[in-house]
Amino acid sequence: QVQLVESGGGVVQPGGSLRLSCAASGFTFSSYGMHWVRQAPGKGLEWVAFIRYDGSNKYYADSVKGRFTISRDNSKNTLYLQMNSLRAEDTAVYYCAKDKAQGGLDYWGQGTLVTVSS
């Protein structure tokens, strides 16, 4: 069965950095695009970034462009999100999600909480 397991969340000071990981299993990771989506406490879903199956194209929300970098290691079945210059408004649960080729995000991880606070 498909499993996505995020890790790397925690508490970080404003201006700091954090790298999230998402370990994938149960499907051919190298064949699918992957997304990061976040949800601030008590708020709605906000899409963060997408990477194509082979890493050839990446897209970002304007709110994180230039600060966050999405990447993947298909040999390790792992997705990453490098987050730099973190701000209080980046505080959220971060989900990784598998792109369904026909549309939508069909599998999601359980999420990892990132708290940006001094």
Place this chain on the structure above:
Amino acid sequence: AIRMTQSPSSFSASTGDRVTITCRASQGISSYLAWYQQKPGKAPKLLIYAASTLQSGVPSRFSGSGSGTDFTLTISCLQSEDFATYYCQQYYSYPVTFGPGTKVDIK
């Protein structure tokens, strides 16, 4: 970026009710629209993609319709497990955008 709106933002309903949630895109997105259900403390679950295609394993009481800028999610006979927040999402162009959500709670 394409802006997604949903209405209503929340409402109360009873088990057995037929409910409809509306989603509108700020520009035409053809049928590149998905619907998700999210329960508190849980990850979202894909219900419908391509505006009207039911995701595998999703009960048939859920249905979606629309194209262009106006879309609807209908639950034909609300069950207790359907009380949740529902989000629409466009994937016509990047950045992908979600609607603000519609919370359905018990009357």
